[in-house]
Amino acid sequence: MSGKGQINFELSRSDVENLLASFLAGTQCVVLEARIVDIDKLPGACRTRVRLADSMGRAWTAWSTEHGQMAAWGDYDLEGSKQLHAYLLFVEWWLVPSGHHSLWCYCYPKRPTEWIIGRSRP
Secondary structure, three states: OEOOOOOOOOOOHHHHHHHHHHHHHHHHHHOOOOOOHHHHHHOOHHHHHHHHHHHHHOEEEEEEOOOOOEEEEEEHHHHHHHHOOOEEEEEEEEEEOEEEEEEEEEEOOOOOOOOOEEOOOO
């Protein structure tokens, strides 16, 4: 995602999926055990949301963890990322048992599991 001293802001879908996985690991304090690639393997409410995100071409990732299955999907904001000099995403995620959540957040390339809530610096 980034080179020495330079941030590559042109992220692939795979890069965004990796950021989403880092978001789950970092914000939920879990170890991502096994990636779930079949949407049908997700719980009903989660499956519906992830299927909708996938049909819209949004990046998504799902994992089994010690706390159950988790999924995240989102939109990468290229222009906002350039302004912040960080990766800015609108992230939605689903957890057992709390369900669906969403927010704007960003992380710095060298700290992909440390997320800052909001669209800009305080």
